[in-house]
Amino acid sequence: MVIGAGAVAARKVQPLVEAGARVVVVAERVQPGFEQAFCLPHVELILSPYRKDYLVGATLVIAATNDQTLNRQIYADCQTLEVLCNVVDQPELCDFYVPAVVKRGDLQIAVSTDGHCPAYAGHLRKKLEELFTESHGQFVEALEAARRQAIAAIEDADQRKAVIGRLAGDESFEYFLRHGRDRWRQHSQDLIADYSNTPA
Numbered sequence: 293m294v295i296g297a298g299a300v301a302a303r304k305v306q307p308l309v310e311a312g313a314r315v316v317v318v319a320e321r322v323q324p325g326f327e328q329a330f331c332l333p334h335v336e337l338i339l340s341p342y343r344k345d346y347l348v349g350a351t352l353v354i355a356a357t358n359d360q361t362l363n364r365q366i367y368a369d370c371q372t373l374e375v376l377c378n379v380v381d382q383p384e385l386c387d388f389y390v391p392a393v394v395k396r397g398d399l400q401i402a403v404s405t406d407g408h409c410p411a412y413a414g415h416l417r418k419k420l421e422e423l424f425t426e427s428h429g430q431f432v433e434a435l436e437a438a439r440r441q442a443i444a445a446i447e448d449a450d451q452r453k454a455v456i457g458r459l460a461g462d463e464s465f466e467y468f469l470r471h472g473r474d475r476w477r478q479h480s481q482d483l484i485a486d487y488s489n490t491p492a
């Protein structure tokens with residue numbers, strides 16, 4: 293559940309939906325310009341003043357209103373109902389923190405300052421977004437298939453760990469970038485075959 297329907301609430305709703313959550317947004321009105329943010333699949337918008345009974349059955353709550361008194365009341369109500377709560381920009385009123393996340397396909401990198409300065413987490417996320425490209429996400433996909441092959445082909449656990457470690461290393465990633473997915477796949481299969489034929 294997200295309480296509030298402004299810019300901050302809109303930023304919180306999108307990743308919740310992407311994570312597969314069913315999101316209920318409660319607000320007296322939607323801040324102009326953010327209507328589309330709340331018209332997403334699996335998002336229910338309730339235009340109403342906040343009431344404690346809206347929290348019943350919620351798994352977690354994000355209080356994102358510009359009324360600090362109301363945010364504190366939401367937190368207190370959550371404590372009574374034993375519902376996890378995050379009051380935006382008030383770390384002392386948070387049962388959990390929402391990290392800044394870089395997503396590159398199946399690769400996800402989360403940055404958290406333990407609630408002390410979300411702006412710095414956002415700053416670091418932008419730097420990481422420059423460092424980690426879509427190629428890193430594609431590499432993870434290729435690694436997943438190679439890992440399954442290694443598990444099936446190499447009986448010895450130490451050798452299996454060694455080959456997967458080599459495949460996940462920097463040199464392997466550079467090979468992936470230079471030669472592409474197909475050549476890398478053949479390279480990984482050759483490496484796995486070498487280890488599968490090596491005595492324990």
